[in-house]
Each structure stands twice: as C-alpha cells, then as structure tokens.
Amino acid sequence: MKAIEAKIVVLGSQGVGKTSIVAKYISNIYSKEIGPTIGASFFTCKINLNNVKVKMQLWDTAGQERFKAMAPMYYRNANAALLVFDVTNHTSFDEVKGWVLELQKNVQESMFLLLVGNKIDLEERRAVSHEEAVMYAQSIGAQFIETSVVRDQGIEQVFISIGLGLINLSSESKCSSMRRYESKDSLLSSTHSSMTNLSGIQYYDGVHMAIDISQSVEANGVGRVEIGGAWEREAYAHGYPQKTGWCC
Amino acid sequence: MSDISNFSDDDDSRQEDCALVDALSELNFEENNIENIRKRKNSDNQEQSETNSDPCSSNSLNFVDEEYDYLHDSEWINQKCQVFILSTAGKPIYTLHGDEDKLNPLFGLLQALVSVVSVSSNGNPDEDDDCIRSITAKNTKFVFLIKNPLILVGVNKSKRSEQQILNQLMDVYNQIIFIVTLKHMKNVYEKRNNYDLRKLVAGSERWIDHLLKDEKQTRISNNSFVSLMHSVRILPMEATTRDNITKTIQTNCSKIKNLVFAVLIANNKLITLVRMKNYCMHTDDLRLIFNVVECSESFKTAENWLPLCLPKFDPNGALYCHISYLSDDCEACLLLMTVDQESFSVLSNAKKNITEKLRRSNYMEAINEGIKDKGINLKTIGVPDIRHFLYKNKKNTQLLCSEITTPYNTLEQFERIEAMYYDLHNRIHRVSRPLKLIYEMHEHEIQLAWVTANYELYATFEPLVEKKSIIIAQVNKLLKYIKKEEDKIFMTGTHIF
Numbered sequence: 020m021k022a023i024e025a026k027i028v029v030l031g032s033q034g035v036g037k038t039s040i041v042a043k044y045i046s047n048i049y050s051k052e053i054g055p056t057i058g059a060s061f062f063t064c065k066i067n068l069n070n071v072k073v074k075m076q077l078w079d080t081a082g083q084e085r086f087k088a089m090a091p092m093y094y095r096n097a098n099a100a101l102l103v104f105d106v107t108n109h110t111s112f113d114e115v116k117g118w119v120l121e122l123q124k125n126v127q128e129s130m131f132l133l134l135v136g137n138k139i140d141l142e143e144r145r146a147v148s149h150e151e152a153v154m155y156a157q158s159i160g161a162q163f164i165e166t167s168v169v170r171d172q173g174i175e176q177v178f179i180s181i182g183l184g185l186i187n188l189s190s191e192s193k194c195s196s197m198r199r200y201e202s203k204d205s206l207l208s209s210t211h212s213s214m215t216n217l218s219g220i221q222y223y224d225g226v227h228m229a230i231d232i233s234q235s236v237e238a239n240g241v242g243r244v245e246i247g248g249a250w251e252r253e254a255y256a257h258g259y260p261q262k263t264g265w266c267c
Numbered sequence: 268m269s270d271i272s273n274f275s276d277d278d279d280s281r282q283e284d285c286a287l288v289d290a291l292s293e294l295n296f297e298e299n300n301i302e303n304i305r306k307r308k309n310s311d312n313q314e315q316s317e318t319n320s321d322p323c324s325s326n327s328l329n330f331v332d333e334e335y336d337y338l339h340d341s342e343w344i345n346q347k348c349q350v351f352i353l354s355t356a357g358k359p360i361y362t363l364h365g366d367e368d369k370l371n372p373l374f375g376l377l378q379a380l381v382s383v384v385s386v387s388s389n390g391n392p393d394e395d396d397d398c399i400r401s402i403t404a405k406n407t408k409f410v411f412l413i414k415n416p417l418i419l420v421g422v423n424k425s426k427r428s429e430q431q432i433l434n435q436l437m438d439v440y441n442q443i444i445f446i447v448t449l450k451h452m453k454n455v456y457e458k459r460n461n462y463d464l465r466k467l468v469a470g471s472e473r474w475i476d477h478l479l480k481d482e483k484q485t486r487i488s489n490n491s492f493v494s495l496m497h498s499v500r501i502l503p504m505e506a507t508t509r510d511n512i513t514k515t516i517q518t519n520c521s522k523i524k525n526l527v528f529a530v531l532i533a534n535n536k537l538i539t540l541v542r543m544k545n546y547c548m549h550t551d552d553l554r555l556i557f558n559v560v561e562c563s564e565s566f567k568t569a570e571n572w573l574p575l576c577l578p579k580f581d582p583n584g585a586l587y588c589h590i591s592y593l594s595d596d597c598e599a600c601l602l603l604m605t606v607d608q609e610s611f612s613v614l615s616n617a618k619k620n621i622t623e624k625l626r627r628s629n630y631m632e633a634i635n636e637g638i639k640d641k642g643i644n645l646k647t648i649g650v651p652d653i654r655h656f657l658y659k660n661k662k663n664t665q666l667l668c669s670e671i672t673t674p675y676n677t678l679e680q681f682e683r684i685e686a687m688y689y690d691l692h693n694r695i696h697r698v699s700r701p702l703k704l705i706y707e708m709h710e711h712e713i714q715l716a717w718v719t720a721n722y723e724l725y726a727t728f729e730p731l732v733e734k735k736s737i738i739i740a741q742v743n744k745l746l747k748y749i750k751k752e753e754d755k756i757f758m759t760g761t762h763i764f
C-alpha cells in the first residue's frame with residue numbers, strides 16, 4: 020500500500036484550542052488541566068485514506084511572544100499548516116492573517132492550508148462570522164472547517180481533510196520534502212495511533228527540522244561549548260568547568 | 268561519619284534569643300506599620316503617575332477610587348507571604364496574590380522606596396551595598412532584591428529570616444532568568460525601559476506561582492524543604508538498578524553531539540543525571556527543573572521541545588530541551604538538553620530507545636516502586652521516638668527526609684513544624700554566630716539540629732523522651748542506618764556521556 024509521511028505545523032494565538040484539537044483527535048482526551056503549551060509539542064498519528072497511509076508529524080506551537088522566533092523552525096519544510104482561531108475572539112482571527120503572511124513570505128514549497136474556527140459551542144459569543152472566514156479562506160486558497168472540541172464537532176474532519184490535502188499534494192509531486200514509499204502494512208481502516216514514543220515514529224534524511232546553522236560547532240579551548248546561528252537570543256548556554264562531584 | 272556521644276550541655280545548645288536583628292536600623296527606617304505605609308502610598312502615587320507617564324500604558328491611569336479600595340482588599344492583604352516583581356522603571360510584572368494591574372499604586376510606592384534609598388547613595392541601583400535591603404514593621408518583613416532591571420520584594424508575616432526571604436526571592440529571580448535569559452531581558456529593557464516583561468513570561472506564570480505556593484493538596488510534603496536546605500531529593504532504588512538506568516542513557520546518548528545534560532526525574536526526585544564532560548549541573552538549576560516539570564501538565568501529553576536557560580550554568584544562553592515522560596505507565600520525566608537546535612529528531616529517537624530498553628529490562632517497575640516511596644519509615648528502622656527528620660548530605664547537596672506522619676500530616680501541624688525547621692535552620696546558620704548544635708525542648712516536641720562537616724541533621728522527637736541518652740542512641744541508630752543504606756538513598760558518583 021502506498022504511504023506518505025508529512026510534516027504539519029499548527030499555528031494560532033495562545034488559547035484558541037490548538038492543543039485541545041490535537042489531543043482530542045490523537046488520544047481522545049479533552050482536559051482543561053493541560054495548561055498552555057510551552058515551546059512546541061510534537062505528536063504523530065496515522066490515518067488511512069483512499070488506500071494511502073498518511074503518517075503525520077504534527078508540531079503544535081505555543082504562540083507566545085518569546086517563542087515567535089522559533090516558529091520558522093516548525094513551518095519550514097512543513098507540508099501543511101493548520102491555522103486555528105477562536106470564533107469568539109476576532110483578534111485571534113486577525114493573528115491568523117499575520118501567520119499566513121509570514122508563511123507566504125518564507126515558505127517556497129507549496130503547502131496545504133486548513134483554516135479552523137474553533138469553539139463554535141460558544142455560538143452566542145461568536146465574533147467571526149462563518150462568511151467572513153470562508154471568504155478569507157478562499158482568498159488564500161485554504162479550506163475552512165469550524166470545530167468544537169467540547170462537543171467533538173469537526174475534529175475528525177480536520178484530520179481527514181489534512182490527509183486528503185496531503186495526498187493531493189503528493190500526487191501533484193510538487194512537494195519534494197514529503198516522503199512517499201510503499202508500506203508493507205496491511206490495509207486497515209482509519210486508525211489513530213497515539214503520540215507516545217512507542218508508536219513507531221520514523222525519521223528520514225529528507226527533512227530538516229530547523230533553520231540553517233551558519234557556523235559549525237567548535238570548542239574554543241576555554242572549556243566552553245559554542246555554536247553559532249542560534250535563534251533570536253544569539254547565544255547558547257556556556258557552561259563552566261566543573262568543580263567536584265556531580266553537582267556544584 | 269562522626270558520633271553524637273560528645274553531645275553536651277554547653278551554651279550553644281541552648282535556645283538562642285529569638286529576636287531577629289533589625290537589619291534595617293542602619294537605613295534609618297523607623298518602626299512603621301502597614302497602616303503608615305498605606306497612608307504614604309497615596310502621595311507617592313501621584314508622584315509616580317506623573318513621572319511614569321507612558322501614553323500607551325493604561326496602567327498609569329489607574330488612580331481612581333475603586334483601585335484605592337483594592338489596596339485594602341483582604342484577598343491579598345491578609346496573606347502571610349507576598350511577592351511583588353516590578354521593573355526598575357516601576358512597571359508591575361508579578362504579584363503572588365491579587366492582580367498586579369489593580370495594585371499598580373503599590374508598585375509605584377515600592378519603586379519609590381528603592382529609588383529614594385539608592386538616590387541618596389549615588390543613584391546606582393545596580394550596586395549591592397547602597398540599596399534598600401529590608402524594612403521590618405512589627406511582625407512584617409519587607410525584603411528587597413534589586414537585580415537591575417528587576418526589583419523583587421518579598422513580604423512575610425511569619426518567622427522567616429531576612430536571608431530566607433532573600434533566598435526565596437533569588438529562586439524567583441532565577442526562575443525568570445530560566446524563562447527569558449538574562450541577556451534577552453537586558454536587551455529588551457535597553458531598547459525600551461518601559462517594557463512589559465509579562466509578554467515574555469506569558470504562559471509560564473504558573474512556574475513562578477508554583478515555586479512560591481504549593482497547592483493545598485500537595486502542601487504537606489517533604490518537597491517544601493528542598494529550597495530551605497538548598498538540595499535535591501533522590502528517588503530511592505538499588506544502586507545496581509540506578510547504575511543500569513544510567514548506563515542505558517549513556518549508551519543511547521554517547522554518540523549524540525552537543526548533548527549537555529540528560530536528567531531523569533520522578534515525583535520531584537532525581538533518578539539519574541548524565542552530563543557532558545567538564546560541565547556540571549548546579550543544584551539550584553536542578554530545583555528549577557523540578558519545579559517546572561511538576562507544574563507543567565502539558566509535558567505529559569506529548570514530546571516537547573523548548574529553549575530553557577539554566578541560570579547557574581549560563582544566565583545568558585538557552586539550552587534546547589527535549590522533555591517527555593517515559594510512558595503512560597511510568598511517570599518519570601526525561602530531559603535531554605543540548606546546544607544544537609537541530610537535534611530534536613535525534614533526541615526523540617534516543618528517548619524512544621531508552622524507553623524500550625528500560626521497559627525490556629523491567630527498570631520501569633523499579634522506578635514505579637521508587638515513586639511510591641514516601642520517605643524513610645522511622646518505625647521500621649527502630650527509632651520510634653523520632654517523629655520526623657531532615658538529613659542533608661553536604662558533599663553532594665542531597666536531602667533525605669522521613670515520611671510525614673502524625674501529628675504533622677494535617678495542614679496546620681505541617682505548617683507549624685515547617686516554620687520550626689525554618690527557625691532552627693536560621694539560628695544554627697546565623698552569620699554572626701553560627702552554631703554546631705541546638706537541642707531544645709518545646710511544648711509539643713523536642714528538636715535537634717546538628718551541623719557537621721559532612722551533613723546537617725534536623726530532627727523532631729516525641730516531647731516526653733525522658734533521657735537525653737535515649738535521644739543520642741536513636742540519633743546514632745538513624746545515622747548508622749543512613750550510612751548503611753547510603754548508596755540506595757543517595758546518588759553517588761558522577762556520570763558523563
């Protein structure tokens with residue numbers, strides 16, 4: 020059976036429900052206790068569609084200011100982007116537009132875009148109309164789905180839609196960073212596997228996760244490790260030579 | 268290990284005068300009470316609002332009556348412990364209780380206090396010796412930590428010493444550096460001295476909250492002693508098991524370039540730590556890691572990748588951390604810390620391999636056994652008159668505690684005994700007159716503190732032990748036990764990749 024393996028980035032403001040959507044789909048949990056994502060979380064899942072097995076590697080990002088500079092690390096080489104906003108919060112919709120501009124500017128390869136309006140269970144507080152979102156999605160060539168994690172509405176659809184989008188993208192063979200191969204697995208119906216480390220995550224040489232490093236690693240002879248081309252902070256940690264014992 | 272038989276009745280072992288030195292007298296602050304400070308606040312506010320007129324900030328417009336009332340709101344004013352963080356420009360950043368925007372006038376006052384004192388001493392707020400250290404007002408201590416561009420203020424109504432409050436503020440400061448790095452923080456303030464640091468801390472506020480207040484249900488725990496004792500706790504397990512777990516990590520990580528630390532922890536205790544040759548992990552950094560892992564539920568649901576700064580390792584740079592739990596059935600958290608931001612996939616693979624190996628060799632069960640451990644059970648080792656103890660191994664800054672049992676397993680009693688340990692610790696380590704031994708009889712218990720070259724022991728006994736010789740015998744028995752079990756309850760040796 021045919022298989023593809025693709026990288027997906029989840030973007031959007033803090034609190035719109037990115038982590039909830041991914042966790043709901045992958046482990047069928049919805050918990051208010053998860054708390055904000057810090058940095059980025061990595062999930063994997065598999066879905067079989069039209070006789071193609073789609074392996075997804077999802078980067079769920081945090082959306083806080085101090086991690087903004089890390090975002091390129093996740094969207095470069097991504098094959099699809101999940102752009103999430105909260106339908107009760109118009110600012111979060113505007114911020115999605117900011118992400119789209121950033122993607123358009125920085126990503127060369129074609130990418131499947133899916134716009135998601137979450138929290139439709141809070142209909143009475145809606146601030147972004149369905150029409151407004153549809154119009155915007157059309158203008159950027161994205162698909163649009165409305166969801167509610169609380170009511171489990173539209174969640175599965177999001178992932179099916181991404182899967183189909185990725186299959187399309189791979190058949191157009193515009194996308195060099197997506198891995199295509201023959202899978203020996205038997206044909207199963209749509210399966211989710213959990214994101215735990217035991218679920219057969221595979222890595223391959225074709226995709227680079229991070230931004231380019233301009234300098235290579237070198238020791239400067241003073242007992243420090245240095246490395247160039249860091250993210251925004253320009254600096255990596257420098258340790259100092261140990262005293263005795265395992266702790267200072 | 269030395270013996271306690273030379274334990275005598277000399278002066279040092281008597282209870283010291285408890286009165287705390289008023290460290291402020293040199294600053295000419297008269298005995299103020301909160302009421303006075305509150306009254307002064309109002310006039311200070313006005314000054315503050317004029318000097319601090321950032322047009323973009325709605326905060327500076329907050330001086331209306333209803334905000335004034337908030338300053339007397341019992342929600343925050345009756346708290347035993349308060350911590351405020353502001354920028355040297357007077358911008359509120361954090362308050363432990365209450366809402367920092369509504370407390371804006373109070374932040375103005377705090378900033379004014381700091382600048383008045385430092386102006387009168389050449390106006391350099393960076394200099395340690397010429398700035399406000401603390402104010403003692405009846406039962407309330409205000410302690411200031413000035414770390415340009417931040418001002419941290421701790422207010423405490425319990426018997427904590429100035430130094431202990433200062434240590435707490437240092438922990439909070441380090442937690443902020445852990446989140447934003449010192450260099451980045453200095454940069455943003457250099458560009459705009461009115462910067463709102465909350466934007467950079469966003470999403471991690473609970474790390475600071477958690478450092479300062481444990482939730483009620485987890486409050487009764489020996490974990491509250493790690494900051495007092497400046498040490499970490501170790502998950503107990505057979506030495507050979509620990510060695511094998513360490514070896515598993517070493518084998519799977521030895522080829523990974525730029526990996527600096529691998530840390531495996533569970534239940535706020537360390538299982539093992541492997542490090543790059545020539546680099547070491549400071550206990551203070553390790554405690555911050557424990558704090559962050561303990562209160563970040565989101566680490567449980569996925570593999571996480573984020574930059575973090577270990578302030579004692581390097582306050583100006585971040586390490587990339589791969590953070591994940593071993594599996595659903597083993598709540599141990601593995602942190603792989605590197606200087607290479609491209610190594611996520613390599614670390615993710617290494618983690619997968621480590622987990623599989625640990626599962627196959629049944630080490631996960633050993634870890635789960637260790638997680639269940641509640642501390643040394645004093646009844647089973649035959650020292651029935653010891654109710655609770657803290658033992659710090661000074662050589663490797665590791666802390667061993669006994670299980671918290673009756674009567675200290677209620678919140679009220681726990682907080683009482685905790686305060687007693689703080690007090691004991693303060694008196695035995697007082698800079699002006701450090702002691703070696705304190706032995707005191709209290710109404711409800713007998714307490715002993717003993718500092719030697721290799722360890723510190725703080726123990727609480729039944730109140731009605733008749734003879735000192737019984738206490739000496741039981742302490743010696745306990746010390747013997749600790750010595751015998753040493754390689755199980757402490758982590759000895761150091762491991763490199």
Ligand SMILES: Nc1nc2c(ncn2[C@@H]2O[C@H](COP(=O)(O)OP(=O)(O)O)[C@@H](O)[C@H]2O)c(=O)[nH]1
Pocket residue numbers: 031032033034035036037038039040050051053054055056081082137138139140141166167168169170
């Ligand atoms: N009412 C409602 N709340 C939601 C929904 N999805 C997520 N939330 C809540 O929104 C908050 C933020 O969710 P989270 O997944 O952490 O957002 P993220 O920052 O985008 O990852 C949490 O309190 C969730 O419980 C939804 O569909 N409806």
Ligand SMILES: [Mg+2]
Pocket residue numbers: 037038039055056079080081
């Ligand atoms: Mg999230």
